[in-house]
Amino acid sequence: MIINDAFFQLEDQNQVLIQAILASQSYKNYLKTRRRMNNSPEVAKLKKNFQTEKDKFERIAAYGEYAPDFRQQQRNVRISKRALDLNEEVAAFRLAETDFQRLLDDVGKCLAQTISSEIKVDAGNPFFETGNHSCKGNCHG
Numbered sequence: 001m002i003i004n005d006a007f008f009q010l011e012d013q014n015q016v017l018i019q020a021i022l023a024s025q026s027y028k029n030y031l032k033t034r035r036r037m038n039n040s041p042e043v044a045k046l047k048k049n050f051q052t053e054k055d056k057f058e059r060i061a062a063y064g065e066y067a068p069d070f071r072q073q074q075r076n077v078r079i080s081k082r083a084l085d086l087n088e089e090v091a092a093f094r095l096a097e098t099d100f101q102r103l104l105d106d107v108g109k110c111l112a113q114t115i116s117s118e119i120k121v122d123a124g125n126p127f128f129e130t131g132n133h134s135c136k137g138n139c140h141g
Contacts, residue, residue, distance in 0.1 A: 021103070030100040033093040040089045050080040 021027060037043050053076045060067035067073075084090055105121075112119040 017107070021107070024103060026096075026100045026103045030093075030096045033089070033096040037089040037093040040087075043084075043087055043089050046080070046084040046087055046090075050077070050084050053077045053080040 053073075057073045057077045060070060060073060064070065085094075109121050112121045
C-alpha cells in the first residue's frame with residue numbers, strides 16, 4: 001500500500017463517515033435499548049433462568065431420548081428462551097440492533113456498488129432482506 005495524500009484523504013473521509021454513523025438516530029436508539037436491557041433486573045433474571053435451563057439440558061443432551069426427562073428439559077429450555085425473547089426490553093433491543101445492522105449493511109453496499117456492481121457484499125440475514133439494496137453509485141440519501 002502506498003501512503004500518500006489520497007490515502008490520508010480517504011482516512012479523513014472514513015472518520016467523517018464513522019462520526020455520521022455514531023451521530024445517527026439508529027445508533028443512538030441501539031445504545032439506549034441496549035442500556036435499558038442490560039440494566040433491567042427482570043432481563044437479568046430471565047437470562048439467568050435461560051442459562052440454567054440450557055446448562056441442565058446440555059448435560060443430558062448427548063443421551064437423547066434415553067435421558068430421564070429429556071423432552072421436559074428440552075421444553076424448559078424453549079420456554080425460558082421464549083420468555084427472554086418476548087421481554088419488552090429484549091424485543092426492543094433486538095429491533096434496534098436489526099435497524100442499526102441494516103444501516104451498516106447499506107453503507108457497505110453503497111461503498112461496494114459505487115466502485116463496481118460486481119462486488120459481492122455479505123450483509124445481513126438473507127431471510128430478512130427486502131428489495132434491492134444496491135445504490136448503483138447514487139448513495140447520497
